[in-house]
Amino acid sequence: MSDAPVISVRGEVVLEAQPELARLSVHVQSQESERRTALDRLVERNQRALDLIRSYGAAVERVETGGLAISPVLRHRRREGEVRAYQGTAWIKITVVDFAVLGELVTRLGDLERTYVHGPDWDLRRDSEVYARAARQAAQEAVARARSYAEALGARLTGLIELADSGLIRDNAHRGTPLMAAPMAAVADAGASEPEPIALEPETQLVRSSVEARFTITAPDLDA
CATH class of the missing domain: 3.30.70.2970 (Protein of unknown function (DUF541), domain 2)
Known part of the structure; x- marks a missing residue:
């Protein structure tokens, strides 16, 4: 078993996307x-x-x-x-x-x-490219964070021990509410004109991804 020092980090990213x-x-x-x-x-x-x-x-x-x-x-x-x-x-x-x-x-x-x-x-669709993009960026963030820690110790990354997906979540804070309801006692008027379309603005979707990673590093220079 290697005695090399280890850095453990979490990489996280939040992406905004238009709904599909x-x-x-x-x-x-x-x-x-x-x-x-x-x-x-x-x-x-x-x-x-x-x-x-x-x-x-x-x-x-x-x-x-x-x-x-x-x-x-x-x-x-x-x-x-x-x-x-x-x-x-x-x-x-x-x-x-x-x-x-x-x-x-x-x-x-x-x-x-x-x-x-x-x-x-x-x-978003289940196979939306946004999820894959969020996962990639979370992994890149983990590498960047580990490298930053290693450099702060006067060391450098030498290998990856483990990379684990700890979460991929789409925020959904605002659920749909009733937009339109015909009166209970209403009688359809065949001669009535069509109603005006209601203006709807798509709600931005937030996709959160996080990974946990462990890297080996060279011996830190703690005297620097």
Whole structure:
């Protein structure tokens, strides 16, 4: 085992990047006195929302159904009671890659009857080059820091013992909040004009990377 002196350091870097994806959650609802009617209305509104989303073509990379429910609404919530109505909810999850249409899509979805839009949640792709760049720069920072310490001791780096990835994290402090909600009692007006697109500014993503490294060095000159 080598008796060479060892320096242990941590290399850290924080990069800013523009998001590559915008995720929206769309909740379509119905509420009717009859279960079958509530289900039929939900099917109609869900299909209307899907048709609108798909009309944007490649601008929407992914469309998924997150869940669907039909449940009774009781007249008395705290005890067994008469069913007052039936409520249906369909959850559609959307991933948008063309931010130029995002504001228009959000307002058009929000203009649909009993439709709620949550988002956007800005994100990077899992294989984004930003992560690799952050990892490389963290490793370079570890080398630079170790070299600086060695020079302060009158020594120089001679070898790498270990390099460990201690973290690669994307900050996500601000989650999306509801942007648009059609009134519960609203009735769609076929003759109404399209709503104005809402202005949306992509949220800067922070990518943090850190590595831990151990280097061997020459004998320090402590008398210098």
